[in-house]
Amino acid sequence: xxxxxxxxxxxxxxxxxxxxxxxxxxxxxxxxxxxxxxxxxxxxxxxxxxxxxxxxxxxxxxxxxxxxxxxxxxxxxxxxxxxxxxxxxxxxxxxxxxxxxxxxxxxxxxxxxxxxxxxxxxxxxxxxxxxxxxxxxxxxxxxxxxxxxxxxxxxxxxxxxxxxxxxxxxxxxxxxxxxxxxxxxxxxxxxxxxxxxxxxxxxxxxxxxxxxxxxxxxxxxxxxxxxxxxxxxxxxxxxxxxxxxxxxxxxxxxxxxxxxxxxxxxxxxxxxxxxxxxxxxxxxxxxxxxxxxxxxxxxxxxxxxxxxxxxxxxxxxxxxxxxxxxxxxxxxxxxxxxxxxxxxxxxxxxxxxxxxx
Numbered sequence: 001x002x003x004x005x006x007x008x009x010x011x012x013x014x015x016x017x018x019x020x021x022x023x024x025x026x027x028x029x030x031x032x033x034x035x036x037x038x039x040x041x042x043x044x045x046x047x048x049x050x051x052x053x054x055x056x057x058x059x060x061x062x063x064x065x066x067x068x069x070x071x072x073x074x075x076x077x078x079x080x081x082x083x084x085x086x087x088x089x090x091x092x093x094x095x096x097x098x099x100x101x102x103x104x105x106x107x108x109x110x111x112x113x114x115x116x117x118x119x120x121x122x123x124x125x126x127x128x129x130x131x132x133x134x135x136x137x138x139x140x141x142x143x144x145x146x147x148x149x150x151x152x153x154x155x156x157x158x159x160x161x162x163x164x165x166x167x168x169x170x171x172x173x174x175x176x177x178x179x180x181x182x183x184x185x186x187x188x189x190x191x192x193x194x195x196x197x198x199x200x201x202x203x204x205x206x207x208x209x210x211x212x213x214x215x216x217x218x219x220x221x222x223x224x225x226x227x228x229x230x231x232x233x234x235x236x237x238x239x240x241x242x243x244x245x246x247x248x249x250x251x252x253x254x255x256x257x258x259x260x261x262x263x264x265x266x267x268x269x270x271x272x273x274x275x276x277x278x279x280x281x282x283x284x285x286x287x288x289x290x291x292x293x294x295x296x297x298x299x300x301x302x303x304x305x306x307x308x309x310x311x312x313x314x315x316x317x318x319x320x321x322x323x324x325x326x327x328x329x330x331x332x333x334x335x336x337x338x339x340x341x342x343x344x345x346x347x348x349x350x351x352x353x354x355x356x357x
Contacts, residue, residue, distance in 0.1 A: 001184075001187050001191075001334075001335055001338045001339075003169070003331045003332075003334075003335060005187075006183055006184075006187065006331065006334060006335075007162075007164075007171065007331060009183045009186065010162065010171075010176070010179060010180055010183050011162045011173075012029070013026065013029060013030075013175075013179040013182060013183060014162055014173055014174060014175040014176065014179045014180075015161070015162070016029060016179075017072075017103050017105070017106070017155055017157045018068055018069055018070055018155075018157075018175075019069060019070060019071070019072035019073075019074070019089050019090070019155040019156070019157060019210075020069045020072075020089045020090055020207070020208045020209075020210050020211040020214075021069075021089070021207070021208055021211070022069075022155040023047050023068045023069050023207045023208075024047065026068045026069075026179070026182075027043060027047045027049055027068060027205070027207070030049050030068065030182060030186075030205050031043055031049055033186050034049065034051035034186065034189060034203065037051070037053070037186070037189040037190060037192075037193065038051040038052055038053050038189060038203070039052050039053055039054055040052045044218065044219070044222070046207050046208070046214070046215050046218055047068075047207040047215065048204060048205065048206050048207055048215045048218060048219045048222075049068075049203075049204065049205040050202060050203075050204055050219070050222070050223070051189060051202070051203040051204075052200060052201075052202050052203075053189060053192055053195070053200070053201050053203075054195070054199075054200050055195050055196075055197040055198045055199050055200065055201070055349075056195050056196060056197070056198075057198045057199075057349065058198065058199060059197070059198025059199025059200075059348065059349040060198070060199040060200075060225075060226035060227060060348060060349065061199055061200045061202060061223065061224075061225045061226050061227075062199065062200070062201050062202070062225060062226065062227045062228070062229070062345060062348045063202045063204055063219075063220065063223050063225035063227070063228040063229070063303075064185060064188065064201065064202070064203055064204070064228075064229045064230075064231065064341070064345065065185075065203070065204040065205070065206055065216065065219065065228065065229075065230050065231065065299055065303070066178055066181035066182045066184065066185050066204075066205055066206070066230075066231040066232065067178045067181075067182075067205070067206045067207070067208075067209030067210075067215065067216070067232065067299055068178070068179070068182055068205045068206065068207055069090070069178075069207055069208055069209055069210050069211075070090070070157060070174065070175040070177070070178075070179070070210070071088075071089070071090030071091050071092050071177075071210050071323045072088075072089050072090060072092065072155055072156055072157040072158075073086040073087060073088055073089060073092060073097075073102075073130075073155075073156040073157075074086065074087050074088075074089050074153060074154065074155060074156065075104065075105075075135075075150065075151065075152050075153060075154045075156065076152065077152065078142045078145050078146070078150070078152065079134075079142065080141065080142050081140070081141065081142075082137070082139030082140050082141050082142060082144055082145050083112070083134040083135065083136060084104065084109070084134060084135040084136075084137065084145070084150070084156075085131070085133075085134055086111075086130065086133060086134070086135060086156060087130065088130055089155075089210065089211060090210030090211055090323070091210065091322075091323045092130075092323065093323065093324070094127055094128060094129060094130050094133065095127050096323075096324050096325065097111050097130075097133055098111060098113045098127075098128065098133065099111060099112075099113040100158060100159075100325065101158070101159040102135060102156050102157065102158060102159060103156065103157050103158075103159050104135060104137055104150055104154060104155075104156050105149070105150060105151075105154035105155055105156075106149075107137055107148055107149075107150060108137070108138075108159075109135045109136060109137040109138075109156070110135070110136050111133055111134070111135055111136075112133070112134050112135070112136050135156060137150065157174065157175075158174045158325035159325075160173050160174040160325035160326065161173060168331075169251075169330055169331045169332050170250075170328060170329070170330055170331075171328070171329055171330075171331060172326050172327065172328045173325070173326070173327065174324075174325045174326075174327065175327075176233060176319055176327040176328075176329050177232070177233045177319060177322065177323065177327060178209070178231075178232050178233055180233060180317065180329065180334060181231035181232055181233065181317070182205055184231055184334060184337065184338055184341065185203050185205065185231060187338060188201075188203065188338070188341060188342060188345065189201075189203055191342055192345070192346070196346065197345065197346050197347070197348060197349065198348060198349025198350075199226075199348065199349060201345060201348075202223050202225065204216075204219045204223065206219050206299055209232075209298075209299055213297070213299050213301055213302035214302075215299075216230075216299035216302040216303050217302045217303075217305075217306065220302065220303045220306040220307075220310060221306050221307065224306075224307050224310075225310060226311070227273075227310075227311050227312070227348065227351075227354075228300070228303045228304075228310050228311070228312040228313075229312070229313055229314070229315060229341065229344065229345070230298050230299045230300040230303060230312065230313070230314040230315075231314075231315055231316070231317075231337075231341070232298040232299065232314065232316045232317075233316060233317045233318070233319040233322075233327075233329065234248075234255050234257065234260075234291070234293065234296055234298070234316035234317070234318060234319065234322075235248075235293070235295075235296050235318075235319065235322040236248040236249050236250055236255075236318035236319065236320060237249070238250060238320070239320060239321075246291065246292075246293065247289075248289050248291055248318055249289075249318060250318045250319070250320060250328065250329060250330045250333060251330045251332060251333065252287060252289055252318070252333070253281075253286060253287030253288045253289060253333060253336045253337075254281075254286070254288055254289070254315050254316060254317055254318075254333060254336055254337035254340060255288070255289045255290075255291050255315075255316045255317070255318055256269075256274065256277050256278065256281075256288055256289070256290050256291065256313075256314070256315065256316075257269065257291045257292075257293055257296075257298070257300075257314055257316055258274055258290055258291065258292055259291075259292045259293065259294065260291075260293045260294075260296055260297045260298055260300070260301065260314070261293075261294065261296070261297030261301050262294055262295075262297075263294075265297065265301060266294070266297050266301050267297065267298070267300045267301040267304055267312075267314075269300070269312075269313055269314065270304070270311055270312065270313065270354075270356070271356075272311070272354045272355070272356065273311060273312065273313035273354070274313065276313070276344070276351060276354065277313050277315065277340070277344065278290075280340060280343050280344050281340050283343070284339055284340065284343050286336050286339055286340050287336060288336075288340070289318070296322075298314050298316060300312045300313065300314045311354060315337055315340055315341055316337075317329060317333050317334055317337050318330075318333060
């Protein structure tokens with residue numbers, strides 16, 4: 001995988017607005033990307049994308065997935081003066097919304113901030129709730145907003161370009177979670193054109209992950225794979241405000257989450273899948289990080305519960321400043337994660353006995 005090619009594709013995908021349930025433009029871009037690389041591409045009623053590629057020999061059906069949606073907000077109401085009230089869709093932090101430039105279904109807007117000169121001492125000490133925040137789209141009335149084409153239910157996302165640090169391997173922007181792994185999936189399909197693998201690989205781009213792993217549930221039921229590998233980015237703790245909470249950081253290789261999510265809605269990775277992924281990482285001399293993350297989850301939490309149980313694992317890439325307009329990641333981690341994914345998928349017919357006992 002060429003890092004520059006990966007980054008250019010990521011820039012194109014990350015700038016597209018695609019909040020949960022509003023992923024249409026992202027889905028269209030991804031369908032177009034997969035069509036020349038696949039035997040068949042489908043999009044279901046939810047917006048999940050399915051790309052199929054058949055190997056040279058019979059073998060298992062392996063699903064490799066990444067989610068397309070980004071965290072954001074939605075227009076909840078439009079007041080008589082043309083200001084928009086908002087609600088969250090996904091894990092948005094109110095503290096990161098105040099004073100931000102935003103995209104309101106293609107229209108420029110800003111999330112208002114009460115001038116410090118006008119704030120009371122009490123107001124200066126607290127964070128406004130989502131129900132106190134509003135978006136200014138430059139309109140003077142509700143009727144003017146409606147004439148702009150903005151309606152209740154329209155998506156709102158950060159405006160944040162993809163940038164590079166002086167160390168150009170470090171990138172920063174919105175929607176690295178999880179457009180980056182959508183690009184990894186495209187790159188995987190490019191690498192499989194020789195078809196030197198067994199069975200069928202189904203690349204799936206799921207929707208509505210940020211609001212309850214909804215697309216993954218539907219997609220897994222449809223495919224009913226023998227095995228599944230979920231690709232995602234995942235929070236790390238290598239900054240001054242979080243060092244010591246979990247021993248994970250960027251620039252240290254992909255993360256293998258042995259446990260992710262709470263006791264009720266999460267995943268304890270099947271030990272045979274965990275061992276399989278680790279074995280391949282060590283065989284390929286790929287650095288990796290093992291993690292237990294009760295406060296974070298991925299689509300694998302939904303995938304492994306479908307049908308009679310799906311043998312599933314996850315390869316995740318560390319990111320700083322999760323669910324913010326300034327998510328930071330290392331291109332080398334994506335490169336290492338891709339190497340691990342490619343090695344696994346190309347030998348999916350040689351995984352051997354993965355029975356629980």
